[in-house]
Amino acid sequence: MTRRIDQGQMLKQADIVASPPLLACVDQSFEMPTAIFATMGTLFFGFLAVMTIGFANPNLAVPMAVNFAFLTAFFGIPVLFVRIPQGGSRALGWSRFMRQGIQTATGHSSGTEAAVLTLLLPLLIFLWAVAITIIAALI
Structure with missing residues (x-):
């Protein structure tokens, strides 16, 4: 059931928290330099390229094209x-990030730690694709 709560009682029970920092609302670059995003995109596109070339099959043309389209949107949007002129901000430069x-x-996290943590998974995914393709070629 519902019941009416008066304004005074609601204000007594309300949790008052600080507003989020302005940077979190305005910064769309996640405080990461462009080089990190470019390297991440290169590793993911490399993964798809290795899998497409390693397992070349006409039946995989459409699924791989869809994967490339989604990945392009994932990094393009x-x-x-970041390029929005109203309220948007530029990505951090590499020297400032480090x-x-x-x-x-x-x-x-220091710049080196953040770069390693951000790029570790895409690198492992790419190396997994290379390993799987080599294993499939040898069998």
Whole structure:
């Protein structure tokens, strides 16, 4: 059932929290330099290229084209967000990123730590594709 709560009672029970920092609302680049995104995109596109070439089959043409289209959108749309003139911000430069680092949910990370953590999974995915393709070619 529902019941009416008066304004005074609601204000007493309300949790008042600070507003989010302005950077979180305005910055669409996630405080990461363009080189990180470019490297990540290259590794993911490399994964798809290795799998497409390694397992070349006419039946896989359409699924691979769809994968490439989704990956292009996945990396293309954030580029559009960063380039928005109203309220948008530019990505951090590489030197500032390495000097300053970034704040993450688990605490502050230096630039090197953030770069390694960000690029580790795409690198492992790419290397997995290379390994699987080599194994399939040898069997």
